[in-house]
Amino acid sequence: MDREPGLKKATAALPTDAPLIDVLFVVLPDSLLLDLAGPAEAFRLANQALQRRRRPAAFRLRYAGPEAQVQSSVGLTLAGIEPLPERLSAPTWVVLLGRPGEVAQVVRRQRPWLAARDWLGRVLPQHLEAADTPHRLLTVCVGALLAADAGLLGTRRCTTHHELLDDLVALAPQAQVLANRLWVEDGALLSSAGITAGIDLALHCIAQHCGDALAAHVAQVMVAHGRRGTQDPQRSPLLAFRDHLHPALHRVQESVCERPGEPWSAEALSAIAHVTPRQLTRLFRQHTGLTPRDYVEHVRVALAQQALRSGAKTGQAADMAGFRSDRQWRRARQRRAASTS
Known part of the structure; x- marks a missing residue:
């Protein structure tokens, strides 16, 4: 599952002229707060670690959705949400989050879901197909169902929360839905099981972009020990x-x-x-x-x-x-x- 980081004289390091990555969280009403805050904190801590090493930040956190203000899963109001962009001008990692409730009550039943689904189907396909694309689609828990509903999974390998695997198969019958996985990577699509697995997915992405040593530092600060991944044939030697x-x-x-x-x-x-x-x-x-x-x-x-x-x-x-x-x-x-x- 992991791809080997490039090596220079020391360990892999982010080039000083690397473009800033937009990490775009798609926020809907009732978004699971931990699915948002966990990965966001990992990316923030990565920036903090880079800046302490006198290197430029790697990630710009953005929050977009159909509504400018929503209530999260725990009742906390999230405001200042920007509109979903009509195009991805910078390298962008779109993150789809989990939501509580039965699938029948969530999928295709609410206007914000439909608006996000239509935006995904209109904007993302052209950005995810190229082999060298700088863009990524990251899903956490129910986020994989939203990606499936938007027609973005195709025949790719993917996963979601164990309680939703059958629903994901129904929405994306051609996709290779894998059970018992914390996260799965297939090209520009990276999907995770949900909740804390979203943090593992973020740490994996940080390691790919910034190097294993920096990802290990972030994991240690978060008391997450290290990246988990049930498909990994072996853990990174730096972890x-x-x-x-x-x-x-x-x-x-x-x-x-x-x-x-x-x-x-x-x-x-x-x-x-x-x-x-x-x-x-x-x-x-x-x-x-x-x-x-x-x-x-x-x-x-x-x-x-x-x-x-x-x-x-x-x-x-x-x-x-x-x-x-x-x-x-x-x-x-x-x-x-x-x-x-």
Whole structure:
């Protein structure tokens, strides 16, 4: 499900001249507030992390819908909603949200739903077909049914909340509706099961656009541990060993992921954690089962393997991952193999 991020000398990073992504939340009456606020916070925190690294923000959050003011699922009034745009002038990720109620009471029964469906069918198809399109359609929970009602699913793979799978099949009989999935990606369509799975989907999109290290940072700030995805054959190496809440270790791991080529001595790593080298080793063993050196080596080996799969030559892959030579990489691979055998 995940696509490998591009590698440079260190980990994948957003180019400084990358265009700002419009994340356009389509807000209807009774929109589930967590489906909106969870992903929106993830994108906001990504911008915050980028700016703290003296890099430009990557996302512009927008909220549009048929009505300028609506009441959310929990009774909170949402105002200042802009009209649905007639065209997508900037790279845009359209996010369709969940809503409470039985499907028979929601789908095609209310004017705002019909207005959003007509807008989607009129504006989005031309933007989602091209292989290199910068636009995306993200759905959370019932949002997949709205996309289906607008005729946007076609034969794509998709998912939704487990209680709505049969309804999605009925609305989009040609689509490949997958059960037991937190989220599914098929080209420009990304669908999620709903509620907290919308956060997982947002973290995946952040990782694709800004790099795994930044997505891991956002997940840690949100106390989400890391991206989940039941289709992933394996977790990203930059997210492995991050299922803990120790802030000092997260600081060390983020630094290693962002700059794997640094000569990471025990002293340098412990300085980031503000503990002694002995204390850092004890913490690493307690929370990850590795030593700090083991973790650095794990990241470098995994990044080199990613580079090889992306078409890099052996020497280039070793250099990208931070190894000083092919020989150093070979020895690291041998140690990794011995530790897992």
